Amino acid sequence: MAMGENELLALRYLLRQPDHSARPAELVKYLGVTSASITTMLDRLEKTGRIERLANPTDRRSIFVRATPHANEEVRETLGRMHGLMYDVAVGMSPEAQEHVVEFLRQMSDAVDGVDPVVTEETVDA
Incomplete structure (x- = not known):
């Protein structure tokens, strides 16, 4: 799509609004x-x-900015393709690998929230 993260987030925000518009x-x-x-981004x-x-x-x-039908189609196509690829990766993982990913994400979430890590047998063995 040749867009930055904030541009994509702005379009997604607009597309969720009534009339696809906001100030x-x-x-x-x-x-x-x-x-x-x-x-600058709106330009x-x-x-x-x-x-x-x-x-x-x-x-x-004041003005409103409204996402165009072109943007709606582009965002849906790009995110749909990306979500499909992500789903394929997740489905292709073994149950054991999924457990490791879930545990990793839990620990990362705790780290971001400032929670001390929980020491378990699994983390000691690692």
């Missing part, structure tokens, strides 16, 4: 970036036909 300030809050960054998305800027009918000082 730029909502994207600033959602993504945790500056309004200058949003403006790129508009240039590639993924969003359109619309005047706010009740306030001429």
Whole structure:
């Protein structure tokens, strides 16, 4: 798709909204970036036909941005393909390998949350 992570997240956010639109300030809050960054990102998305800027009918000082049908199709196609590939990887794993992955992810989640690791026989043997 030739998009950065924030561009994809912004499009997914817009596609989940009624009318597939939102104010730029909502994207600033959602993504945790500056309004200058949003403006630059929206310029790129508009240039590639993924969003359109619309005047706010009740306030001429503000705008809405709306994801285009092209963006909707592109995001669905890309994420659908990616999800299919991810599913194939998961299904192809042995039950033992799946258990190891689940344990790894649990430990990583605990680490991010600042939880001390749980010492078990399995972690001592490792």
